[in-house]
Amino acid sequence: MKTLFLALAVALLSFTSAFAQSPTVSTYLEQTKMGAKLGYTVGVTFKNQYQLGGFYQKDISNGDGAENVPRHLIYEQEFYGVYFSAPLKSGEKFGLSTQVRTGVTNGENFTITPSLLGSYRPVKFISLNAGLGIRAFRPTAIAGISLRLSAL
Numbered sequence: 001m002k003t004l005f006l007a008l009a010v011a012l013l014s015f016t017s018a019f020a021q022s023p024t025v026s027t028y029l030e031q032t033k034m035g036a037k038l039g040y041t042v043g044v045t046f047k048n049q050y051q052l053g054g055f056y057q058k059d060i061s062n063g064d065g066a067e068n069v070p071r072h073l074i075y076e077q078e079f080y081g082v083y084f085s086a087p088l089k090s091g092e093k094f095g096l097s098t099q100v101r102t103g104v105t106n107g108e109n110f111t112i113t114p115s116l117l118g119s120y121r122p123v124k125f126i127s128l129n130a131g132l133g134i135r136a137f138r139p140t141a142i143a144g145i146s147l148r149l150s151a152l
Helices: 002-019
Strands: 022-032 035-045 051-059 078-090 094-105 109-123 126-135 138-148
Touching: 022 051, 022 126, 035 078, 035 138, 051 094, 078 109, 094 126, 109 138
Parallel strands: none
Antiparallel strands: 022 035, 022 138, 035 051, 051 078, 078 094, 094 109, 109 126, 126 138
16 A cells, blocks of 8 residues: 555656646544544645645544444445545635545545645745545544745
8 A cells, every 4th residue: 555655656756747736745643533633645736726636544543433333334444545625715824725635545445535625825935724624424633734845
């Protein structure tokens, strides 16, 4: 899986060089009912602020918060796939966007997770993100940081 993620990152960076788009990398934490997840994304940001890329997310909670849940219901130790983000409101410092991640959990289940993300850009190439998402019809909290490589 990590090899596939690395291949996707190289392909996206090649794409951005060919079409003069802005490569973006980020890391985020997502708190779900089942526990905390740590994720990474590699993608491109287009001039109209739309984003497209790939992500990899892993469970870091070690079962915290899932003591009362039957073992067979504990899933999503690993989640990877593609994401698409569309701006709702975009400004110099603040932004609001929707994001949809779609991919495979634990190598067997197909999952689609929508979210609403707010962002604050203290400097041109760094963006602090926070928002709400939906996972298994339950709300999740997301917080992260993004680095826009072309703005360095």
